[in-house]
Amino acid sequence: MSENLTAAVSRELLERAAKLDAADELAPLRARFTLPEGVYLDGNSLGALPAHVxxxxxxxxxxxxxxxxxxxxxxxxxxxxxxxxxxxxxxxxxxxxxxxxxxxxxxxxxxxxxxxxxxxxxxxxxxxxxxxxxxxxxxxxxxxxxxxxxxxxxxxxxxxxxxxxxxxxxxxxxxxxxxxxxxxxxxxxxxxxxxxxxxxxxxxxxxxxxxxxxxxxxxxxxxxxxxxxxxxxxxxxxxxxxxxxxxxxxxxxxxxxxxxxxxxxxxxxxxxxxxxxxxxxxxxxxxxxxxxxxxxxxxxxxDGVRPDSVRAKSLALTDLFLDCVAEYVPGGLDGPDSRVRSMTPYAHGERGSQIALRCAEAPAVMAGLIARGVVGDLRRPDVLRFGFTPLYTRFADAERAAAVLAEVLGEVPAA
Ligand SMILES: Cc1ncc(COP(=O)(O)O)c(C=O)c1O
Structure with a gap:
């Protein structure tokens, strides 16, 4: 892809994330949690602290x-x-x-x-x-x-x-x-x-x-x-x-x-x-x-949260993340030259609220992600797991995580 086209694609994805965040009925809930700087995508292991607890x-x-x-x-x-x-x-x-x-x-x-x-x-x-x-x-x-x-x-x-x-x-x-x-x-x-x-x-x-x-x-x-x-x-x-x-x-x-x-x-x-x-x-x-x-x-x-809204947001978050990974990561997602492959089904009816990517260099890649403030987790030997918790994860977080993943993959030599 040319540099211009790449910039246009990432602008489009950034805009999509911003629009989704602006329209997100669950967005106000994020303020009810204490969250660290960066992007936390490990709520499928340990959920964030609600601030009143x-x-x-x-x-x-x-x-x-x-x-x-x-x-x-x-x-x-x-x-x-x-x-x-x-x-x-x-x-x-x-x-x-x-x-x-x-x-x-x-x-x-x-x-x-x-x-x-x-x-x-x-x-x-x-x-x-x-x-x-x-x-x-x-x-x-x-x-x-x-x-x-x-x-x-x-x-x-x-x-x-x-x-x-x-x-x-x-x-x-x-x-x-x-x-x-x-x-x-x-x-x-x-x-x-x-x-x-x-x-x-x-x-x-x-x-x-x-x-x-x-x-x-x-x-x-x-x-x-x-x-x-x-x-x-x-x-x-x-x-x-x-x-x-x-x-x-x-x-x-x-x-x-x-x-x-x-x-x-x-x-x-x-x-x-x-x-x-x-x-x-x-x-x-x-x-x-x-x-x-x-x-x-x-x-x-x-209280007052509708499970259907949680599901809709979860699917939109994981869709956005998959699309961003496919666009940003060199070699794309699931292609013949890809370094990451989704283990999580694309079909909404078969997808939970996490994305698991198979990657031969997963340990070094997850370490690189965490060093840059994107916290997911590693399932040895070769799985990168990213949990999308709809109550406090923003669409901008999904986009950012994919962008940082692409950067890290650019630095970690292929196995
Ligand atoms: C699917 C599943 N079952 C069971 C457990 C174990 O739970 P516990 O440590 O509360 O016994 C976990 C922990 O992550 C899990 O993911």
Whole structure:
């Protein structure tokens, strides 16, 4: 491309970004976050800090803990926080109230959900647990342990092959809504329906979709789901995860971790275990109040936000980024001479809220990006991941990130 043409193309893309920012109904939300200088595209690993959270945490520590002490379990409603915050997350994942409990890590909740799913019917003919072969590793590890504990076989299957792999021997299937590596969005409605048709129980991992795009747990008839809150829900480092148990299964949910706070009458301190009613039986031990209440405060930024607007912005952001990468990067995107290739599908219906680019020099390129203030992340050996969090990412950020990527690629020698 001639220099004039290149300048015209980048002017056009800059103008497109400016127009999109000017028309963005979510733009005012950015001011509610504390953000560093530069471009932060790693909210798919750790979401930004909502600016009001430190004062709220200071109150929890200084007053609720420091002054009220033990009284806070009731007077500051600490005890009921796991269900209360679950109900706050519920509309963001398309679930009616009373089906989500907050606590523990995603890993622990994967274990509860998969064991719970197998125990739901406890049919000895259903010998297999299927797991997405490209899953985030912890899901695979925990599903393997859950399968061992319940006397089942764990069978890793690629998501595209799941419908064909489901059958009369399938007890449960564990699927990621959005693949953590590629950003591919899986069809929750179709895969859940396929699992049910085979008589199996569907467990979904929402880590990369909760807060990133509309999720329709109830409409899809999902049985169990888990998700984290420190990515697109901005709950903070190590914020507690959530467990969803569909209303219709709650009376039959047999948790493998029946701790005392999931007891029907925990303060009776009885020798026998009687599970609590409802989703409370997904609890285990004492809730991690400090991080839980930081999360509760963080969720306020979602008040009045329509999931459809979040999705529309996410797709427009990722479209713009892909177009800018294609134009700016020497050799373009996905061409015969390209140094970067999109692992994320172009089809909107198959795209989460991140773009993953395969690049042979990914470690040096990500280091170069970060040194210039564009923070994405590296998935070894050769994946550059860029998360687009619609609440605080600007279209100008997407354009800038692609421009800096082109600069860095110009400096890092091809492998
Ligand atoms: C898809 C997915 N599942 C599970 C996890 C693990 O979550 P945790 O560390 O809360 O157990 C992650 C973490 O990034 C993830 O991306």
């Amino acid at each position: 430190p004062a709220r945490v200071a109150d929890v520590v200084g007053r609720q803990w420091g002054e009220l002490l033990i009284r806070s379990w009731s007077e500051s409603a600490w005890w009921t926080a796991p269900e209360r915050i679950g109900d706050r997350i519920a509309p963001l994942v398309g679930a009616a109230p009373g089906q989500i409990v907050v606590g523990d890590s995603t890993s622990v909740n994967v274990f509860k959900a998969v064991v719970g799913a197998v125990r739901l019917h406890d049919d000895p003919a259903r010998t297999d647990v299927l797991v997405d072969a490209a899953t985030f590793p912890t899901d695979g590890y925990l599903a393997a342990s859950a399968a061992r504990l319940t006397g089942r076989r764990l069978i890793p299957v690629r998501a595209a092959e799941l419908p064909a792999a489901l059958g009369p021997s399938t007890a449960a299937v564990l699927i990621n809504h959005v693949d953590f590596r590629t950003g591919r969005l899986h069809d929750m409605a179709a895969l859940t329906a396929a699992a049910h048709e085979a008589g199996a129980v569907a467990v979904w991992d929402l880590c990369h979709s909760a807060g990133a795009l509309p999720v329709a747990l109830d409409d899809c008839g999902v049985d169990f789901a888990v998700g984290c809150t420190y990515k697109y829900l901005n709950g903070g480092p190590g914020a507690p995860a959530f467990l969803h148990v569909a209303q219709r299964h709650q009376g039959f949910f047999d948790s493998p971790l029946p701790g005392w706070t999931s007891h029907g009458d925990p303060f009776a301190m009885t020798e026998e275990y009687t599970a609590a009613e409802g989703v409370t039986r997904g609890r285990v031990g004492t809730p991690d109040i400090l991080s839980m209440l930081a999360l509760e405060a963080a969720l306020e930024v979602w």
